[in-house]
Amino acid sequence: MNEAMKILSKRLLLLCAVFFVSVVYAAPSADDLLQSCEDSYLQQDYADALAYGKQALPLCEGTDMEADCLNLLAMICFRQSDFEQAIDYAQRCYRLHAQTGDVNITADNSSMGTTEITLSMGYNYTFSLLQIKKKSQK
Numbered sequence: 001m002n003e004a005m006k007i008l009s010k011r012l013l014l015l016c017a018v019f020f021v022s023v024v025y026a027a028p029s030a031d032d033l034l035q036s037c038e039d040s041y042l043q044q045d046y047a048d049a050l051a052y053g054k055q056a057l058p059l060c061e062g063t064d065m066e067a068d069c070l071n072l073l074a075m076i077c078f079r080q081s082d083f084e085q086a087i088d089y090a091q092r093c094y095r096l097h098a099q100t101g102d103v104n105i106t107a108d109n110s111s112m113g114t115t116e117i118t119l120s121m122g123y124n125y126t127f128s129l130l131q132i133k134k135k136s137q138k
Contacts, residue, residue: 030059030069037072041079049076067096 028036033056040049053073060069070093077086 028055030056030063030065034060034065034069034072037069037076041072041076044079046076046079050080067093067100070096 033052037049037052037056040046040052050073053069053076057066057069057073060066070089074086074089074093077083077089
C-alpha cells in the first residue's frame with residue numbers, strides 16, 4: 001500500500017470514528033433531560049432529579065419548557081430542604097407566568113395527561129412556597 005493510500009485510510013477511519021461518536025453519544029435534548037428530571041423526582045431520587053434539572057434549564061430557556069423546568073427544580077429543592085434555592089426557582093417560574101399571563105395553568109383537567117397533572121399540582125406547590133415566603137416577611 002502506498003503512502004497516499006495509508007493517509008487516506010487513516011483519515012477515513014478517523015471520520016468514521018467521529019461520526020460514530022457523534023451519533024452514539026449525542027447530547028441529550030431538553031425534552032430528554034426534563035423527562036429524566038421528572039422521572040427521578042417521581043421516584044424520589046432528588047439528587048439525580050436536581051442534576052437533570054440543572055442540565056435541562058439552560059436548554060429550556062426561552063422555550064415553553066422553561067417554567068416547567070423551574071417548577072420542577074423548585075419542588076426538588078424544597079424536598080431537599082434547600083428552601084432559599086426553592087424560593088428562587090419558584091419566583092423565576094412565577095415571573096415567567098406573570099409575563100406570559102399563564103398563571104392559571106389549565107382550565108380543563110379532563111384532557112390532561114399524567115405529566116400535565118403532575119406539573120399542574122407542582123405549580124400550585126411552587127406558588128404556595130411564594131405565599132409562605134411573603135407571609136414570613138410580614
